Amino acid sequence: MRLDLHLFRIGGRRFAFAPVTDSLAVLDEPGWETLSAAAAGDSPDEIRSLVARRHGPEVAARCLDELADLVTAHGLDRPDPLAGEPVPGAPDPGADWLPSSPESPVLKSLCLNVAHDCDLRCRYCFAGQGRFGATRGLMTPEVARAAVDFLLDNSGGAPTCEIDFFGGEPLLNLGVVRETVDYARRRAAEADRRVGFTLTTNAVALGPDERTYLDETMDNVVLSLDGRPEVHDRMRPTAAGRSSQAAVLENIKGFVELREARAKRAEGNPACDYWVRGTYTAANLDFAEDAIYLARQGLRNLSLEPVVGGPVGSGGWGLGSGHLPGLAAEYVRLADFILDEFTAGRPLRFFHFVTEPEAGPCYAKRVRGCGAGREYMAVTPNGDLYPCHQFVGREGFRLGNVTRGPAAPDGSDPAAPAGSALGRRVGGLWLGAKPACRSCWARYRCSGGCHANGHGVTGSLLEPDPLGCSLLKMRTEVSLYLQARQTL
């Protein structure tokens, strides 16, 4: 029997990861040889003979006992529903895992781009520096209300829905944010339901009043800060071309102080819901230093993500495959810093290293992925619908508009995007629909990756971005390394 295992080494240590059960084991040299042979499909007798040749019969026998224990304890012989190729003409097995059909999606959340404008001019901005390639504009209260109605009317009566305020910069339209929150709460309460709120901000306009409002209202807040002053200011100047890091850092620290105080007061002391999120580029390949800098500023929930796109080489800030070895070492350096902080009683959360072995997402969630175009959509200031915030403004991906009226005489409903061929195509995306992903060892951690990134790089919704794949696998290995070191 061939075991589905991914074996890797980091820092002189050896690890085995089983994708189907999300299991992790640490190995020594005989253990490595044993599991390598098991992954190659060798029989127990073949494994015994192989290991005994180098390490003796007692070690070989023990390795086989421990292998049997691992298989039993972690269910390594559990069948993988994705094994094998899909049968042409047969019903799509993905239908069993999707919570709703692509023809009739049941929304869970909406991203409201309340502002297609921004008070920064970030050089790497995927949103065209806030305006997504179109005219700068703000969402009106009428469009926002229509979006709330659209969400609540198309969410299948689910007890909880979510609205994410995004942009551009949502604090440029805080008045509409406030009105939308009030309206959504009112409408939800009428139906005995609840709407949760999150907001992503560059924190430039995050003054004391804004901090208080966000702390009292938002379930989660994402605050953008790249790290060290020279790193942040290189890529995130203000609209007037000035530095923004110092003011942004001060505002974020003020907000985090409120949030941490709230968490301490709350019964049961729940996790403090904020993330300080930065972007690293080829201009700061030593990004672990930025994470360390942010941690020493007292910011303990961090995310640093690789830039998407951009010029590669000759001083460009875009990332290419040549950067991968150095980035791998940098992730390990960051993991070792987090481990030191953990040991010193100063826990630090780095988003991509946070895994919940006992409380992670279920198999169904891992198989169906992010839900873009099905459970999650984005709305522009004029009410246009897109599969997600990354698709906004992309030619050919507009799904409809939340402000349109009832169904047209021909039966088509412009306010119901699912009926379109595009809606079915995007809404039907799941892990198994991506051929290269079906057999990848990281498939149940990645879930097929970002559809928008893949399409942007390859031109196909079914093919992942190769660089993104490499980075994700690298990060996943390091997160497993960190998990093992924190556990043992």
Place this chain on the structure above:
Amino acid sequence: MTLDHSRRDQALGIEPGPRHIIPVSGGRLAPDRDLAKCRDCQVSCQSACKTSCTVGNQRCPK
């Protein structure tokens, strides 16, 4: 790295001694179609990232 598996090994009939294969975590994940209709967890992009979301980093609220 060390972990004392001696009692476990004894119960399993494995000879005492340092392990060559040390289980760290896992085994909980299992294909369960009953959970396909559950939608309690967050959509990925609302967690933190917005550009490189990974479903595997999420937490099941149940």
